[in-house]
Amino acid sequence: MPDDDNEFPIREYLEEIQDDDVEEEIIEPEEDPANVIFENGKGLVGSEDSDRLSQQGFYGTRIDGNRLELEPVELLHLIERKRVIVTTSSGECVGSDYIINELLNEDPDLWIRYLVFRDLRSRGYAVRKGFGGGIGFRVYARGDRPGATNAKELIYVLKEGIPISLSELDLVTKTASSSRKSLIFALVDQNGEVNYYKVAQSTLKDISGDNSERL
Known part of the structure; x- marks a missing residue:
């Protein structure tokens, strides 16, 4: 292979995928927003809400038994869809702007x-x-x-x-x-x-x- 300084111009060599059979987004039942604690750049979901987010929406990874850990992109997606209410570990309710700024400061x-x-x-x-x-x-x-x-x-x-x-x-x-x-x-x-x-x-x-x- 060529050395590390050579770069690959993506658009010139790769065939674009034409996805003609786009389906509807995974539809989840309308329910009350889940409670999420925003901590260390991720969302933590308690056992009372973890099953429906995991099984119905395919979000998060199981930790500590029944709790669910959300990756930053998953948390942003749930916030955008108004599926969660987010608080800090001290119990303070925080808005989407605060969370987005915190996450982007850590990872532009x-x-x-x-x-x-x-x-x-x-x-x-x-x-x-x-x-x-x-x-x-x-x-x-x-x-x-x-x-x-x-x-x-x-x-x-x-x-x-x-x-x-x-x-x-x-x-x-x-x-x-x-x-x-x-x-x-x-x-x-x-x-x-x-x-x-x-x-x-x-x-x-x-x-x-x-x-x-x-x-």
């Missing part, structure tokens, strides 16, 4: 990931946090339940105008290949629109017949 790129998360949810997918290293999310086939089945796709989040190095591209394609999942690039443009591009490895054989290089 969070909003880009949130736009992708929200878009995927609007297309009817269950979404979980990724493996790190640029892989922002794991996405499950429509109808599959996290925990009961494995994710089918890994989502690498990109902001338009910010290139990816070839070494990073090689790393994430290897990660997807080793985990037997499809790799999708989610590219967020300057207007906040999300476009998806499928990425795959291929092998080019040297015309001399001596070597091959994986791209």
